[in-house]
Amino acid sequence: xxxxxxxxxxxxxxxxxxxxxxxxxxxxxxxxxxxxxxxxxxxxxxxxxxxxxxxxxxxxxxxxxxxxxxxxxxxxxxxxxxxxxxxxxxxxxxxxxxxxxxxxxxxxxxxxxxxxxxxxxxxxxxxxxxxxxxxxxxxxxxxxxxxxxxxxxxxxxxxxxxxxxxxxxxxxxxxxxxxxxxxxxxxxxxxxxxxxxxxxxxxxxxxxxxxxxxxxxxxxxxxxxxxxxxxxxxxxxxxxxxxxxxxxxx
Numbered sequence: 001x002x003x004x005x006x007x008x009x010x011x012x013x014x015x016x017x018x019x020x021x022x023x024x025x026x027x028x029x030x031x032x033x034x035x036x037x038x039x040x041x042x043x044x045x046x047x048x049x050x051x052x053x054x055x056x057x058x059x060x061x062x063x064x065x066x067x068x069x070x071x072x073x074x075x076x077x078x079x080x081x082x083x084x085x086x087x088x089x090x091x092x093x094x095x096x097x098x099x100x101x102x103x104x105x106x107x108x109x110x111x112x113x114x115x116x117x118x119x120x121x122x123x124x125x126x127x128x129x130x131x132x133x134x135x136x137x138x139x140x141x142x143x144x145x146x147x148x149x150x151x152x153x154x155x156x157x158x159x160x161x162x163x164x165x166x167x168x169x170x171x172x173x174x175x176x177x178x179x180x181x182x183x184x185x186x187x188x189x190x191x192x193x194x195x196x197x198x199x200x201x202x203x204x205x206x207x208x209x210x211x212x213x214x215x216x217x218x219x220x221x222x223x224x225x226x227x228x229x230x231x232x233x234x235x236x237x238x239x240x241x242x243x244x245x246x247x248x249x250x
Contacts, residue, residue, distance in 0.1 A: 001228050002071035002122075004028045004064065006052060006111050007081030009036040011188065012129065012177060012217060016078055019221030021046050025228075028067035031081075054081055054107025055099075064114035074118035076228040079108050079128045084146030086192045086200060092145055104149035105156060112160060116167065123232035125168035127224060128157050132175055136240070137209045142200030161237065168235045170227055175242035177215040213243040 003020055007013035009031035021027045021044045029037045030052035037049035048070040052063035068074050083103045085096050112126055119126060133140045134150035154171050161169040189197060204210050223241045230236065 001025045001075040002028075002073050003076045003078065003228065004030060004067045004071070004074055004115065005078045005080060006030045006054065007079065008040065009033040011080075012174065012220065013078075013080030014040055015217040016080060016221055016224060017047065018044055019218060020225065023221070023225055025225075026071050028071055030063055030067060054111055055102045057110050060107065060110045061114040064111060064118075068115075068118045073122055074115055074124055075122045076125045076127065077111065077115045077119065078224060079111055079126070081107060082129060082131075082146075082150075082188070084143055084149075084188060086142050086189075086197050088142065089144040097145055100145045100149045101152070104146070105152045108153055109156060116164065119167045120164070123166065123168075125170065125228050125230075126157075126160070127170045127172050127227060128153060130154055130157075130171045130173045132173055132240075132242070133209070135173060138207075140200070140209055141203055142196065158237075161235075168227075168230070168232075170236045171238045172223070172227075173238070173240040173242075174220060175215050175240070176211045176213065177217060177220060177243075211243050211245050213245045215241060215243040 003025045005013055005017040005027060008017040008029035017027050017029045017040065028048040028050055029040060030050050031037055032051065032053045034049060034051040041047040041049045048067065050063050050066050052060055054060050081103060083100060085100065108128060115126065130153060131150045133143060133147045134154055139147045157169050157171045220241050223239060227236050
């Protein structure tokens with residue numbers, strides 16, 4: 001399959017790109033940090049690295065078009081990009097809200113708009129990383145802007161599915177995940193106020209929002225591989241990939 005992974009320079013996006021490439025898919029890696037993409041492609045020994053800022057409508061459209069040209073079409077798009085800021089809603093300024101929504105929601109919409117003709121041609125699939133905080137738990141205190149953006153993303157994916165049933169749109173809810181080492185490590189918390197993170201983290205743990213275990217990124221790759229490998233007669237509107245929490249043995 002010809003797969004475009006957006007947000008592939010680090011974290012889960014990088015893990016997914018490497019995992020799908022290892023499974024034999026023809027992958028294009030898109031993200032802002034072209035140097036990291038080049039390093040990943042060199043490490044993989046395959047793939048195409050393309051600079052892409054999803055908050056730049058024109059640039060995003062051009063990057064997706066370049067990916068389609070390099071791959072000879074698009075069978076699947078994986079939107080793994082996501083940003084979030086820890087803090088109280090009363091302290092969130094407009095710039096933080098705009099950055100969060102521009103990346104997590106508007107960026108996903110622009111990437112989809114650019115990929116849509118190619119996905120229509122291939123009876124393809126579009127997969128978007130969602131969060132347990134948007135649909136499986138109450139809103140997490142300290143992550144209000146992020147949770148709101150993911151809830152908006154979920155509804156946006158549903159709207160795309162209704163308007164374009166010829167494409168398989170999937171909301172993929174991802175549980176606590178360890179990613180990997182180096183550039184594959186989860187970078188979501190980079191730049192956070194760690195004192196606030198510890199304060200809110202205690203609340204998340206006490207309320208049971210944190211699973212107490214980590215999902216192996218390889219299992220996430222397998223889930224995505226299973227979705228994009230389905231025939232055109234099947235659709236997966238929603239899937240959740242969560243860590244298995246094992247009871248301690250006596």
